[in-house]
Amino acid sequence: MNGALAAAPVLVPLLTAALTVALARWPRRQRAASAAGALLLLLCCAALLQGAIGGMVVTARFGEWDAPFAIAFRIDRAAALMLAVNAVLAVAVLAYPGRGALATPFGAPLVHGLLAGAGGAYATADLFNFYVWFEVMLIAALGLIVAGRRPEHLEAGLKYLVLNLFGTVLLLAAVAGLYGLTGQLNYEALGLALAGRGDDPLALLLGAMLLVALLIKAGAFPFLFWLPAAYPVLPAPLLALFTALTTKVGAYALLRVLYEVFPAAAPTYAQALGWIAVATLVAGVMGAVYHYDVRRILAFHSVSQMGYILLAVALGGAAGIAAALFFSIHHILVKANLYLIAGMIASRGGHHDLRRIGALARTDPGLAVLFALSAAALVGFPPLSGFWAKLLILREGAAQERYLWMALALCTSALTLLSMAKIWIEAFWKPHPAPAAVPQGPLAPGAWAACGMLALLALALGVMPGPLIDFLHQAAATMAAPPSGLAP
Template identity: 35%
Template sequence: MSNLVILPILLPFIVGSFLILFAKHHGIQRFLTAITMVGLLLFSFYLATLVYQEGIYTLQLGNWPAPFGIVLVADMFATMMIILSSIVGVACLFFAFQTISSERERYYFYPFYLFLIAGVNGAFLTGDLFNLFVFFEVMLIASYALIVLGGTKYQLRESFKYVVINVFASILFIVGVAYLYSVTGTLNFADLAIRVAELEQQGVLNVIAILFLVVFGMKGALFPLYFWLPRSYYGPPAAIAALFGGLLTKVGIYAIIRTFTLIFNHDPSFTHTIILALAGFTMFFGVLGAVSQFDFKRILSYHIISQVGYMVMGLGIFTPLALAGAIYYIAHHIIVKAALFLFAGATEKITGTTELKKMGGLLKTHPWLAWLFFISAISLAGIPPLSGFFSKFALILAGFEEGRYVIVTVALIVGLLTLFSMMKIFIYAFWGEQKHTEQQAKMPIGKLLLPIAPLVVLTIVLGFGAEPIFQYSLQVADELLNPSVYIESVLKE
């Protein structure tokens, strides 16, 4: 049964490679990609159920025992993230079917899409640091291709910045890997956890920990390393922007949570205090950027930054309740942020613009679009009884319990500013005087709403089903805060 662990990586990679042979047959590419992603979604639920019922699954490739060989590990956190990546991957793919031009399809859009999913899933499942780097590169190379498809001047300029910052982060990643290996003699996560606990060189370990925090902070858009994100995510088509906004930064956050609960947990008074401070600055400066913008997609891009701060806030507080809140928040944000970017794409399809001052009256002409957006918007802002409220509530409660009043205050202020900026979108784009033509007003968008509606339903379900979902998040948090379970599963004889 452990062989199942490799399927979320192998399936999209093999199908993506096969689709390269059918570059001119868009119908075949669409069909096979859709079948692959739906199958991956169903399988991800099956794998998560097995792990929940039977415990952590490990696969030692080539029968090389850990820590000497490559190992894949499916624990509750990893399988939860694979479910989320599959959900967003399916929604964005079916939205792309309605919006991606044949010109983009011709240049291997679907193979690169599947390679991106393979890289993301590999990052979630890998059990060693070097292969985390490898899967990051698979994911990033695919994202480089997807972000430039279309080849507009703006896209090429901003994608160049995206490539440069990620190449620099990758160089630092390799430096960190070499540094850590020279100190510990291993790169296996479980083995690293044991070696780090035995080392007395706290100062050296803290330097390495901060180096990895910088690397993953660049990829996850933490303060002050988020400057590349808003403009880079503005250029691509809505389906790709939604996939990136909902998923890619969370891979960096996943890596931070994984390494700072399993490996770099030797001096939390130092490392996690820094993480908590970064969380506060990330939330505050991200939301200020959102408040200052008057473009639909730019506001959403800045909100990616501010919302990432809530996730690392839970890690910085470093209690079971706080970490459970962070995990719940990741699930909420991946779903809602992807939906919001797809809404931006749908409104742009109707009006031809994302500038709020050139929009208006969509509530009258496209009421379903308006009200579904409204639900997602207030969920992002944390209004009960939707998923954003319960995930933030857990973080706020954990902050009060630990006496972290400054970060709690920042989180509450950021929540209010988030509500303000999302209502600004609703008032300008959906409320008020109609600014689009009658021909645009009659444009049918039912097919565009079909892949978005399940995401909106999910944020409602995550809210109304908060108790069982939060219990699951608590179990994930307990597993993360008790590394011995992970270590024993990987290093068992």
């Protein structure tokens, strides 16, 4: 039973992808099968999360092979929570009216392929299979980017492919080197093998290669440029899905690699990672302040917010890991909702350029409230989720006397407020630049349902953060513990 449950985050999306391919000629049936698959995935991930709350760690080994060749899954508290959040988002995204790639016959199969890759990356217990599942994600993501077939889609796909292929080669080379050095691939076995090699130059080099590959996947500075180039060509639901899956898996893997695979060398890497995080914060928010296209503003904010997650990873320890996980969940819910709201803004205003729309607060007050709530959460107004996410990082940073890092993080929050205020003023408050312009058609009920669900979840996370913070501290204590067999 445990094996079937552990495989569900991969098996359910793969079977759904196959079914939706078979139903490609019948769009209504395909949409129904896609939605049913997302709901089944949510139920399976909810069961995994319920077990994790009780302290259960679901493990499975496929193929009856011995280590280090076994295909092993291990779903602990952190993995179960991330899988559940992704499943919730998948349901919301598929409820949102599909456009662009989602409206094509192979949009749904590619979406479920993306979910399968993310599920495998979260569930796997070894580095090589993480590489395999991440590449499944890359292939599905690339297919979704170029599905529009227009020049801008092909250009964005090329930029996405080139930099991510470089990261892929680096990742595979690092995995091969670590296997040659230790004879292991399993996270825990690698941690044991490398625990006494904190100053081994070869081990440090391979670790650095691995971290750079994951930073590329996460869209960190200076490898961030593929993200604002690729994201703005996607329709709103895919933007929401990409922000939850592609970069967050890279950040999650950084936690696993630093604190499970390289426990002895983690302090060495953390210093450099902290400065990379700060540079990511600043570069992302400056891009957001500069642009007027809502999609580009939010894409650069995805970069900037990744900086906060990397900063928490660099701080380390149980508190830093818990802060990184909390911020990841907050960002998935809030930023995905902002991307969906951006699609609604474009539907009602007729454009993504803020200079060509306006007065939406009068014509669509409900949309204005939705945006204001999500924007305030992104900035970090109390008591919304962003406040607690940033407070956890700032508190740990102050405890470690990283005052410059924390000061730059606060300045980034101020610039985030500036860019969110720009969207509010330009899209909702100022008069429409063409007063005779007629608003577009009414928004679909599915759009309201998807955005409303995510807004309520983010609001609940802000109003009642205690249970989740406690749960994440339990998850982080396990992740930050020395490998079994070693004394603390």
